Amino acid sequence: MSSPDLNIRHVARLARLSLTDEEVTTFEGQLGRVLEHIEHLKKLDVTDVEPTAHTYPVFNVTREDTPGTSLPREAVLGIAPRAANNLVIVPKVVE
């Protein structure tokens, strides 16, 4: 049973994830059942209930704006899949 609203291919594109036809079919069935299960949340009256994004009320936490040590450039570039001239290399983005 799949949810009529859940367009797996569209969502996968949003998530920058390519899926095989087989994965689309499997996920449709499995996530359809999960979505059916979570339907019961709609029974609850949540008018005037504040949403909880975070369980401990801390807001706008900032730290002193003082320079500290960062990771060395070589350590960071050293773990990139491709790097040269102190830059990470990616396929051409602009024509």
Add this chain to the structure above:
Amino acid sequence: MDLARLTISEIQEGFRAKTFGPVDLLRTLELRIESAEPKIQAFLSRDFQEALKLAEHADVSLPLGGIPIGIKDVINVKGQPCTSASKILQGYTAPYDATVITKLKAAGAIPYGRLNMDEFAMGSSTENSAYQVTKNPWDNSRIPGGSSGGSAAAVAALEVPAALGSDTGGSIRQPAALCGCVGLKPSYGRVSRYGLVAFASSLDQIGPFARSTRDCAMLLNAITGRDPMDSTSLDRPAEDFTAQLGRDLKGVRLGIPKEYFVDGMNPKVRATVEAAIKQCADAGAELVEISLPHTEYAVSVYYIIATAEASANLARFDGVRYGKRADIPKDLMDLYQRTRAEGFGSEVKRRIILGTYVLSSGYYDAYYLRAQKVRTLIRRDFEAAYEKVDAIVCPTSPDVAFPIGERANDPLKMYLADIFTIAANLAGICGISVPCGFVEEDGKKLPVGLQFLGKSLDETRLLSIADAYEQASGWSKEIAPL
């Protein structure tokens, strides 16, 4: 004396009396690992020579001096692999230490080995690891629980005296229960998450596994505290979490939530937990029946919020700055899509899809916002309960360890394995699982866990209660067949 059997406090007595030293301990553990690993497969990797160097120079006067601690593969240790049991991080070497590792090292501990887990901590059985399936030390045909299954199995199989894991919906407490060790999820904000590969940022918390409550308290002492690198870590007055250990249960008010004893749970597990609760009463605890009326919604709320947050957190794995990159991409979009398709396993893809969907335009209010509102109701349930009781006592898991493969193709059934642990993460409170007896299945003894849930930042009392039960019952002394 088999050094591998000792708890941290027992090891320290030996170190300080000079009966044995950190090098003796590490060598004993390494032999133990070599003999157990072919069956258990808890470790993804380990560097014995590196650990040996640290053991040779260990300062045993420090709080955890010379104690080897296994590390779930989701926490960065400088110079070691950190794959989160995913192919997308194969070959990645951590360039820095997570704050918990900096703190463990400052306390003299030796981070030892990378422990298996469900990929990106998504799962309840450790079967979702891209590398290997860890086995339960009590019955090698069964799962160790998850997602920190490697941490639980390594501690239960005497490969390390303690380990770190992470708990987003029960990933410390559930495997601790199924492997028969003690596992603590601290309150949200207690422990810095800097250097933890993020899964669901409003739920994740790092915590310890050990073979006693006291050892967990000692580890929490070492890893807690405000960290400028994690703005959700709380600035709290210093506390010694071992301060109230060794007390009894007289006058302690324990709440029993009726919603946590449900049809469909393993009746033998239920009977074992009920007997354990009776033992708490016999030891002087006052039992109070309570209700957490929104319990039935917790799993649904969790799978909306956790997947939504995961879909955002896992956007960083794009093949650009670290980890795997797909070969010969034709453009940037192709690089993203194929890197992620090749690098992520099924469960991770499934959760990214669900999380992206519940956040997508037109569905956000119906799913994500509504789930956050129900999360408020769940949080209020606990607040009301803690006006009447000091802690809540309930099962950690509705079942014992299940056979490998049994739930692998039924994600919903797998998700429901977490029904008793998830609400604590949604409410931000602390929880601990301690061994409370055994159930026999197919001729094998399988451990059952008793869960205590304390209010937010009430770890000192939670640990005191769990320790009192542990001392009264003695179950944590049971060791898996070697």
